[in-house]
Amino acid sequence: MSDQEKDVVPVPMVLIDQDSDPDATIVQLSFGDRLGALVDTMKSLRDLGLDVTKGSVTTESSVIKRKFFIKRLGRKVDDPAMLEKIQLTIINNLLEYHPESSEKLAMGEVFGIKPPQKKLDIDVATRIFVEDDGPKRSLLYIETADRPGLLLEIINIIVDINIDVESAEINTEGLVAKDKFHVSYRGAALDNSLVQALTNCLRYYLRRPETEEDSY
Numbered sequence: 719m720s721d722q723e724k725d726v727v728p729v730p731m732v733l734i735d736q737d738s739d740p741d742a743t744i745v746q747l748s749f750g751d752r753l754g755a756l757v758d759t760m761k762s763l764r765d766l767g768l769d770v771t772k773g774s775v776t777t778e779s780s781v782i783k784r785k786f787f788i789k790r791l792g793r794k795v796d797d798p799a800m801l802e803k804i805q806l807t808i809i810n811n812l813l814e815y816h817p818e819s820s821e822k823l824a825m826g827e828v829f830g831i832k833p834p835q836k837k838l839d840i841d842v843a844t845r846i847f848v849e850d851d852g853p854k855r856s857l858l859y860i861e862t863a864d865r866p867g868l869l870l871e872i873i874n875i876i877v878d879i880n881i882d883v884e885s886a887e888i889n890t891e892g893l894v895a896k897d898k899f900h901v902s903y904r905g906a907a908l909d910n911s912l913v914q915a916l917t918n919c920l921r922y923y924l925r926r927p928e929t930e931e932d933s934y
Contacts, residue, residue: 728752728781730819732808734801734888736794737900742787743795744773747808751780752816759811763788766803768795798873798883805869805888822892824864834893843894846920848913855884855902858916862924864895875923876901879915881908 728750735744747753763770763786773785788795788804795801809825820826821834844862851857860872869888876883876899887898903912 727818727822729822729892730809730812730816730890731892732805732812732888732890734805734886736796736885737887739787739794741794742771742789743801743804745786745788745804745808746783747786747812748781748783749812749816749819751777751782753782753784754815756784756811758815759808760786762807762811763804766800766807768800768804798870798886801886801888802867802869805890806866809890823890824893825866844921844924846917848908848917850907851900852907854906855900856908856913858899858901860895860897860899860920860924862895864890864893868895869897871923872897872899872920875919876916879912879919881912881916 730749731747733746735746738744747756760770760772767790769789771787773787775785776783790800795804809823812819813823813826817832821832824834826832826834845860847859849857862868873883880903882902884900884902889896901908908916
């Protein structure tokens with residue numbers, strides 16, 4: 719690897735997976751080839767009252783991916799506020815031990831030493847897609863500009879229109895959040911009118927902070 723390639727800051731990725739294991743929340747973290755054993759990150763997660771077990775370490779195209787299994791009181795974490803804490807704890811540790819990551823993370827503007835040079839335009843970055851995932855639930859996919867508190871914001875929007883969130887996959891890729899939610903309404907997949915209502919609400923609220931900042 720050349721010195722120029724070493725100077726390129728990789729894109730940090732934090733994946734919180736609620737679907738793959740019936741008993742545990744899976745967290746996968748990568749930051750190019752720069753991650754160590756993440757002992758401090760695991761300690762910080764345990765300080766939240768969580769049981770943390772180290773999982774596999776894989777390498778794909780020089781990118782090291784480390785996986786943890788997390789439980790709370792013997793089961794997977796289903797509290798949205800705690801999932802948000804897990805995400806922020808991991809990113810805060812990444813910013814502390816790899817400060818160069820701040821220029822590649824939306825959270826770097828709030829907590830890092832060097833904010834991202836270019837923000838994502840929320841209207842351009844936001845994609846919302848809903849499809850049936852069997853007769854009893856739908857899969858909601860959201861891709862939007864990341865920011866602190868985004869996960870809770872999305873779940874509150876969904877719950878406010880009486881849609882149930884069954885599980886989630888929260889994926890932070892640098893400046894972008896790519897989240898999936900299994901949702902249902904009264905035990906069934908969402909019909910077209912609910913899909914339209916949910917999509918409209920999410921588009922309005924996800925871009926509202928940008929709109930309010932620019933209005934006078």
